[in-house]
Amino acid sequence: MNQGFKLRYDDFRADDPTQKEAAKPPEGEPTYNGAGFARSVCFIWPSGRKVMLNYAYFMGAMFEAGEEKNFVRLDFSTSTVTLSGFSLETLFFQFMEQVPRLIEVVDVRYAPIADPKSGIITEIVIEKKQ
Numbered sequence: 001m002n003q004g005f006k007l008r009y010d011d012f013r014a015d016d017p018t019q020k021e022a023a024k025p026p027e028g029e030p031t032y033n034g035a036g037f038a039r040s041v042c043f044i045w046p047s048g049r050k051v052m053l054n055y056a057y058f059m060g061a062m063f064e065a066g067e068e069k070n071f072v073r074l075d076f077s078t079s080t081v082t083l084s085g086f087s088l089e090t091l092f093f094q095f096m097e098q099v100p101r102l103i104e105v106v107d108v109r110y111a112p113i114a115d116p117k118s119g120i121i122t123e124i125v126i127e128k129k130q
Contacts, residue, residue, distance in 0.1 A: 039054070041053055044103065057078060058095075061075070061095045062075075065089070070087065070119070080126070080127045085106070087119045087120060103121060106121060
């Protein structure tokens with residue numbers, strides 16, 4: 001018995017067979033709060049440029065601790081994304097669970113006052129695969 005059927009069956013037994021809407025994250029939230037089906041990550045530059053990639057095409061990640069900056073390399077089937085910045089190890093572990101939703105670049109001069117909860121990203125480089 002698949003999970004979807006089991007949940008519907010439980011709703012039917014509870015006398016509420018109506019379809020519940022999937023929970024969507026609030027607008028502007030940087031992470032996903034619960035389980036979901038279709039997830040994407042959006043990379044945002046200070047210039048206003050945005051690139052969205054779907055987690056369905058996410059193949060793996062690599063964390064590299066440098067002397068000054070940290071690097072996280074994200075491999076998607078269509079692109080390779082390199083994030084550089086400070087305290088990025090937490091972000092690396094969040095990508096293991098497909099939690100990040102919005103990844104924003106912070107200007108280097110504002111890095112000391114930025115919220116370092118999930119790292120401070122100072123540069124995003126996206127390379128298309130051939």
